[in-house]
Amino acid sequence: DAGVIQSPRHEVTEMGQEVTLRCKPISGHDYLFWYRQTMMRGLELLIYFNNNVPIDDSGMPEDRFSAKMPNASFSTLKIQPSEPRDSAVYFCASSRGDPAYNEQFFGPGTRLTVL
Amino acid sequence: ELKVEQNPLFLSMQEGKNYTIYCNYSTTSDRLYWYRQDPGKSLESLFVLLSNGAVKQEGRLMASLDTKARLSTLHITAAVHDLSATYFCAVDRENRDDKIIFGKGTRLHILP
Numbered sequence: 519d520a521g522v523i524q525s526p527r528h529e530v531t532e533m534g535q536e537v538t539l540r541c542k543p544i545s546g547h548d549y550l551f552w553y554r555q556t557m558m559r560g561l562e563l564l565i566y567f568n569n570n571v572p573i574d575d576s577g578m579p580e581d582r583f584s585a586k587m588p589n590a591s592f593s594t595l596k597i598q599p600s601e602p603r604d605s606a607v608y609f610c611a612s613s614r615g616d617p618a619y620n621e622q623f624f625g626p627g628t629r630l631t632v633l
Numbered sequence: 634e635l636k637v638e639q640n641p642l643f644l645s646m647q648e649g650k651n652y653t654i655y656c657n658y659s660t661t662s663d664r665l666y667w668y669r670q671d672p673g674k675s676l677e678s679l680f681v682l683l684s685n686g687a688v689k690q691e692g693r694l695m696a697s698l699d700t701k702a703r704l705s706t707l708h709i710t711a712a713v714h715d716l717s718a719t720y721f722c723a724v725d726r727e728n729r730d731d732k733i734i735f736g737k738g739t740r741l742h743i744l745p
Contacts, residue, residue: 549731561676561721561735574732609675613731619664619683620731622723624676 520544522625524610530631536598539628541610542591548615551622552585552595556606567593568615600632635660635726639736647744649711654739656705656722664725665705666733667696669718676721680707709741717743 523542531537543550551566565575570587578585582601587593597604607629611622636659646652656665667679680689682698682705689696693716695708705722719740723733 551732560737563732563735566732568731611676615731619666619681620725620733621666621678621681622733623678624668626675 522610522612522623524608524625524628526628527626528629528631530633531600532633533601534599535632536596537600537604537630537632539595539608539610539630541593541595541625543593543610543612544623545591546614547612547623549613549620549622550587550593551611551613552593553609553611553624554606555609555627561609564595597630600630602632605630605632635662635724635734637722637724637734637736639720639722639739641739642737643740643742645742645744646709646712648713651711652709654707654709654720654741656707656724656736658703658705658724658734660726661700661703662724662726663698663700665698666723667705667707668721668723668735670721670738671718679720712743714743714745717741 525540552564555561564577565585567587585595607627609627610625613620613622638657640655665682668676669679670676680696685700687698693710698705719738721735721738723735
């Protein structure tokens with residue numbers, strides 16, 4: 519299996535621009551998670567989906583952030599407009615939703631820099 | 634609210650020494666996960682502990698779970714430089730809504 523795939527791996531943009539991050543979960547995984555990691559705040563869960571439906575978006579920082587999962591193999595996280603404080607590494611993770619355990623598998627991340 | 638606390642948060646140690654990282658959590662749970670993150674890289678799953686008394690070992694790393702004490706340990710034996718990384722523990726919430734709560738991570742630096 520190819521693992522969780524994210525694109526782009528690096529993104530540099532200017533304040534005010536729209537940014538779209540993409541994720542392809544592991545095939546057969548029912549859950550998809552978006553995390554943000556910074557030195558100051560550590561690893562934060564932004565939102566997660568079960569069978570393409572958003573379950574908990576309480577971690578989404580502001581209305582500038584939105585996430586979609588139009589099908590089982592694709593999700594996007596969009597920031598519009600972007601701000602310098604959004605600079606972070608954004609990880610996507612997926613899990614099978616096995617009732618026995620919830621091991622999550624992480625993608626390589628997207629390093630976002632907003633100037 | 635489930636809280637997961639790791640200590641220490643930073644650890645610098647000499648090669649060849651033994652040490653333990655601790656992970657405490659605030660509510661009942663019988664599923665705990667350890668992840669490793671190398672600098673600039675993603676998180677990699679190390680161990681999945683699914684019951685009280687569970688012990689898993691791989692190489693110089695051994696993880697254990699005591700659900701009654703709400704404590705997991707990650708023990709490093711005869712540390713080598715290649716084990717330098719940040720180690721995270723994560724715990725299932727009691728209602729098992731498939732969201733796991735991460736600790737802040739322990740940054741481990743092993744000196745040659």
